[in-house]
Amino acid sequence: MNEHSKKPLLSSANETLLRDIRKDMGRFIHQPQRRIFLQHSLTLGGLALLSGCTVVDENSIENALMAISRFNDKVQALLFDPNRLAPTYPQSMITQPFPFNAFYGKNNIPEIEEEDFRLEVTGMVADKRSWTLKELRALPQVDQITRLICVEGWSAIGRWGGIQFSTFLRRIGADLTAKYVGFKCADEYYTSIDMPTALHPQTILTLTYNGEMLPPQYGFPLKLRMPTKLGYKNPKHIHAMFVTNVNPGGYWEDQGYNWFGGS
Ligand SMILES: Nc1nc2c(c(=O)[nH]1)N[C@H]1C(S)=C(S)[C@@H](COP(=O)(O)O)O[C@H]1N2
Numbered sequence: 103m104n105e106h107s108k109k110p111l112l113s114s115a116n117e118t119l120l121r122d123i124r125k126d127m128g129r130f131i132h133q134p135q136r137r138i139f140l141q142h143s144l145t146l147g148g149l150a151l152l153s154g155c156t157v158v159d160e161n162s163i164e165n166a167l168m169a170i171s172r173f174n175d176k177v178q179a180l181l182f183d184p185n186r187l188a189p190t191y192p193q194s195m196i197t198q199p200f201p202f203n204a205f206y207g208k209n210n211i212p213e214i215e216e217e218d219f220r221l222e223v224t225g226m227v228a229d230k231r232s233w234t235l236k237e238l239r240a241l242p243q244v245d246q247i248t249r250l251i252c253v254e255g256w257s258a259i260g261r262w263g264g265i266q267f268s269t270f271l272r273r274i275g276a277d278l279t280a281k282y283v284g285f286k287c288a289d290e291y292y293t294s295i296d297m298p299t300a301l302h303p304q305t306i307l308t309l310t311y312n313g314e315m316l317p318p319q320y321g322f323p324l325k326l327r328m329p330t331k332l333g334y335k336n337p338k339h340i341h342a343m344f345v346t347n348v349n350p351g352g353y354w355e356d357q358g359y360n361w362f363g364g365s
């Protein structure tokens with residue numbers, strides 16, 4: 103499933119497009135039958151109008167994915183409102199089996215020893231000590247069922263649990279006025295997110311999948327799960343994180359994927 107295109111994304115959306123989007127959003131909001139949908143998911147609503155089709159089923163969502171991945175950061179910032187929640191789903195809608203995806207095949211999934219693991223925390227934080235898994239598990243845990251959307255053109259619903267990332271950032275005395283949080287992974291993957299997304303209530307420092315310890319293929323021992331971002335912004339096998347004002351980029355982002363990566 104490793105078909106990420108390395109083609110550069112469309113450059114910048116122009117002002118006319120932005121104006122049209124705003125106009126469309128106004129129209130959209132005034133259609134009562136769509137209002138409920140929109141309340142649950144501005145981003146999917148935005149996807150519908152931007153791709154020129156009404157998102158009503160899985161297929162149209164999938165078809166519109168490549169389109170949204172090509173939007174520039176400005177357009178996505180407009181679509182993604184950190185005060186809105188991404189849709190959540192009932193247990194019965196969980197995708198089975200949940201897909202595995204990485205920039206390598208299943209044979210190369212990193213093997214990490216629980217005992218040796220430490221989450222390294224650096225940058226603009228008051229408390230730079232490292233964390234064991236046991237310490238992380240002792241923090242308050244939450245659980246949510248959300249959809250992961252990959253730009254390759256698939257999406258899947260899964261249940262992830264862990265620490266609300268905002269709780270963790272406060273716990274380590276992170277400078278919440280800093281612009282970015284960067285992540286380094288055991289498989290050389292790396293990515294970064296903006297602070298509003300880091301503080302979003304559905305952004306979870308994930309320790310479990312389906313109520314069990316995160317399995318290796320889904321990112322053991324630690325991944326960041328954000329239903330408001332495309333799959334590639336959700337790092338698995340995290341071993342270090344840092345708070346910074348210098349945009350740390352990311353594995354796919356540095357090859358042309360949109361940095362904002364909203365979904
Ligand atoms: N460390 C690491 N994290 C990663 C990746 C990766 O290759 N390495 N791939 C990303 C991509 S493109 C996707 S779609 C999701 C897939 O997550 P899953 O295997 O849990 O479905 O992980 C993301 N996080």
Ligand SMILES: [Mo]
Pocket residue numbers: 203251252253254333334
């Ligand atoms: Mo992905």
